[in-house]
Amino acid sequence: MKYSVVLLSLLLTISCNQRKNTDQNDTADVETKMVLDSASKDSMDKVAKPALKSFEGLADTTFVRLADFSEDFVYDMRYATENNFLKAQVYDCAECYTRVKTAKALIEANKDFMEKGVKIKFYDCYRPNSVQYKMWEIVPNPQYVANPDKGSIHNKGGAVDITLVDMEGNELDMGTDFDYFGKRAYHDNVDLPQKILDNRKLLKETMEAHGFWSIRTEWWHYNLSAASNDPVANFKWECND
Structure with missing residues (x-):
């Protein structure tokens, strides 16, 4: 009976640790996605609009x-x-x-x-x-x-x-x-x-x-x-x- 209690306690500890690790990983994934999304938005904001064209070299009738x-x-x-x-x-x-x-x-x-x-x-x-x-x-x-x-x-x-x-x-x-x-x-x-x-x-x-x-x-x-x-x-x- 004593060994059964010890084994059950050990299994519960392992399960809790696994769940904790899973939660931490999920949190990390969310935080990573937020960082990547933010970086992507910043990158898009910094992308220059297409440069306006110049009239240089164009005939007036073009x-x-x-x-x-x-x-x-x-x-x-x-x-x-x-x-x-x-x-x-x-x-x-x-x-x-x-x-x-x-x-x-x-x-x-x-x-x-x-x-x-x-x-x-x-x-x-x-x-x-x-x-x-x-x-x-x-x-x-x-x-x-x-x-x-x-x-x-x-x-x-x-x-x-x-x-x-x-x-x-x-x-x-x-x-x-x-x-x-x-x-x-x-x-x-x-x-x-x-x-x-x-x-x-x-x-x-x-x-x-x-x-x-x-x-x-x-x-x-x-x-x-x-x-x-x-x-x-x-x-x-x-x-x-």
Whole structure:
């Protein structure tokens, strides 16, 4: 009987030690995982974002993706959705391309805007001529869509449709939504609240100071003067899933 008690006591001690070791190992595993997770997060935080590209060596007429040259813009590419006056998606994917000279002017204009606590938000940029034909098929009205046989400055990579947002991304009140076709969207309509007139003035005067000109009926549309004589293009960008 005495040996049985001793043996039982020994077995209980071994079992307790094994359980203790298991608990310690589990705790160590958890602590190790936490350390590794933390190190992994720190490592990810320290990984540099892809470097912005340089315009060096690029011809002014080269088409470029604007986001590759600046991180300071906001995008809402409406024609890559059905949220537009066409009620149809005509771009395969949302990208903002322009010619180099247009991109340079936009970046400089945006620097001025950011000093005032706002920045550019894009609705449309370069538009391949094939897309212009798609738009014309849906709305064959030159009052709203340029005839693709002639093309528009959007097809030349020199026009953009834009608004302004604050540094948190909230749109400034411009009086109408993008692609509102009515007198409320006209630049010469002064029968609007002063805040709206001030916002439009800021947009217009800053863009004009950087070589762009507007059209009377659309507060959002700006053409780069230096791109007026460029040829209509049908360059198409690749869509990455």
